[in-house]
Amino acid sequence: MHQAWRDSQAWTKFGTPLSTTSNEACKLFDATLTQYIGWYDDPSMQGMGTCCDGMLKADPHFVMGHVLKNGLNVLGTGRTTRLDSDLSRDIQDMEDLALRQKLTSREQKHVEAVKLWAEGEMAKACDIWESILLYNPLDILALKFAHDSYFFLGFSTQMRDSIGRILPHWKPDMPLYGYLLGMHSFGLEETNLYPEAEKTARKGLEINPNDAWSTHTVAHVMEMTGRQDEGIQFMSGTEKDWAKCGLLACHNYWHWCLYNIEKGNHEEALGIVDSQILPRAKNSGAMLDNVDACSVLYRLKMEGVNVKDRWQDLYEICRSHTDDHILVFNDIHILMSLLGVEDKTVTHKMMDSIREFIRAGKGDNRDITASVGLTLCEALIAYDDEDYAKATELMYPIRYKVVTIGGSHAQRDLCNQFLIHAALKSTKHEHHKLARHLLMERKALKPCSPLTDRLIERAMAIHIE
Numbered sequence: 001m002h003q004a005w006r007d008s009q010a011w012t013k014f015g016t017p018l019s020t021t022s023n024e025a026c027k028l029f030d031a032t033l034t035q036y037i038g039w040y041d042d043p044s045m046q047g048m049g050t051c052c053d054g055m056l057k058a059d060p061h062f063v064m065g066h067v068l069k070n071g072l073n074v075l076g077t078g079r080t081t082r083l084d085s086d087l088s089r090d091i092q093d094m095e096d097l098a099l100r101q102k103l104t105s106r107e108q109k110h111v112e113a114v115k116l117w118a119e120g121e122m123a124k125a126c127d128i129w130e131s132i133l134l135y136n137p138l139d140i141l142a143l144k145f146a147h148d149s150y151f152f153l154g155f156s157t158q159m160r161d162s163i164g165r166i167l168p169h170w171k172p173d174m175p176l177y178g179y180l181l182g183m184h185s186f187g188l189e190e191t192n193l194y195p196e197a198e199k200t201a202r203k204g205l206e207i208n209p210n211d212a213w214s215t216h217t218v219a220h221v222m223e224m225t226g227r228q229d230e231g232i233q234f235m236s237g238t239e240k241d242w243a244k245c246g247l248l249a250c251h252n253y254w255h256w257c258l259y260n261i262e263k264g265n266h267e268e269a270l271g272i273v274d275s276q277i278l279p280r281a282k283n284s285g286a287m288l289d290n291v292d293a294c295s296v297l298y299r300l301k302m303e304g305v306n307v308k309d310r311w312q313d314l315y316e317i318c319r320s321h322t323d324d325h326i327l328v329f330n331d332i333h334i335l336m337s338l339l340g341v342e343d344k345t346v347t348h349k350m351m352d353s354i355r356e357f358i359r360a361g362k363g364d365n366r367d368i369t370a371s372v373g374l375t376l377c378e379a380l381i382a383y384d385d386e387d388y389a390k391a392t393e394l395m396y397p398i399r400y401k402v403v404t405i406g407g408s409h410a411q412r413d414l415c416n417q418f419l420i421h422a423a424l425k426s427t428k429h430e431h432h433k434l435a436r437h438l439l440m441e442r443k444a445l446k447p448c449s450p451l452t453d454r455l456i457e458r459a460m461a462i463h464i465e
Contacts, residue, residue: 005030020062028055039212039248066094067110077326078287120363137166152406160187178207182214212245219255226448228259250280254292262451291333311340322350325357328373328405339384372401388425395419
């Protein structure tokens with residue numbers, strides 16, 4: 001996982017020079033970037049956070065160092081300049097430093113892109129990163145920031161093509177090359193090119209078995225193609241390779257859990273939840289880990305599994321983010337935790353906060369919240385109130401807009417399952433008929449799905465006049 005870190009001369013020779021006189025800052029920039037790309041904390045370097053702090057200690061005026069630090073903060077989706085004065089100050093300091101220095105055009109664009117993202121303009125930030133890649137296709141920071149942002153926006157085609165455009169400029173012996181295959185494979189998977197995605201991901205794993213993103217792609221392919229047994233075998237057989245990538249390990253355990261839920265192995269799923277997903281989510285506090293934990297508990301709850309008091313730790317973390325509104329994807333999972341502990345007071349406050357954000361906010365997520373997010377949240381609350389007809393009537397008209405909340409096909413499938421469960425539980429006969437049609441649609445897309453088969457049995461048991 002470790003490689004020799006690049007100094008100033010090496011970055012210049014590579015074609016992406018850094019405006020700093022500190023070789024130490026350049027090396028720690030490489031160390032931080034490498035861990036970010038690889039989703040891991042390098043114990044020999046005391047982790048990504050320590051490297052990032054050391055980088056700016058080596059040169060407090062290193063603009064690209066500030067770009068990397070601030071970019072990691074805003075793309076982590078757990079902090080927002082609307083509510084975090086320290087983050088706002090950091091963004092302003094970065095801008096001020098950029099104005100006082102003679103930077104390359106590439107570096108100036110990086111500053112502008114991170115500032116736009118912090119202001120909620122994710123798509124515009126991506127446009128700037130793409131403009132960087134047009135002239136600097138070896139700038140993997142621009143590539144990775146855009147890749148992650150496309151994922152947040154549900155821009156699957158852009159996520160695929162962004163990597164495809166620059167791959168011919170890279171050579172296999174270049175630092176971090178293997179990770180590009182993992183990134184490209186995920187874009188292929190999210191555009192339903194499953195054989196190509198798996199082939200590309202396995203090439204990435206041949207180069208680096210510790211590439212957790214390539215592992216993640218294979219997990220997605222097996223999920224989407226109904227290969228549950230093979231998926232469980234794959235995840236268990238490679239666990240030693242990807243579990244050390246702590247920034248993504250919880251999510252890969254989530255995939256492992258999904259195979260078991262699909263097969264109806266609820267005890268096995270709960271075992272993974274209790275031994276891996278919940279402890280990792282609690283320890284990291286990261287939104288990615290916590291939304292995964294909320295997602296898996298909600299899926300089990302819809303399956304009729306008693307998840308007992310497992311919501312409590314997630315609630316303790318999530319309730320501090322009820323006013324963030326950085327991503328609709330995060331908001332709906334945060335809401336699940338509030339509903340899980342039956343905190344109606346905080347639930348009402350969160351809904352008021354969402355409506356105020358729509359009224360006074362700005363940016364991509366504000367627009368997505370207004371068109372989809374608010375209705376999604378209202379549907380979750382209606383379901384929790386056992387008003388399944390209302391939940392169905394809220395959810396059905398927006399089902400094809402759910403892609404705008406971002407995430408993957410597998411993650412958004414929770415919304416598909418939710419609509420089916422609501423329709424089955426509704427008191428209206430037309431909703432029962434709708435449920436049957438949705439299940440036939442689901443069966444056509446993924447023939448090998450024990451979960452779908454169980455739901456079909458339930459649907460057929462309901463008498464429809």
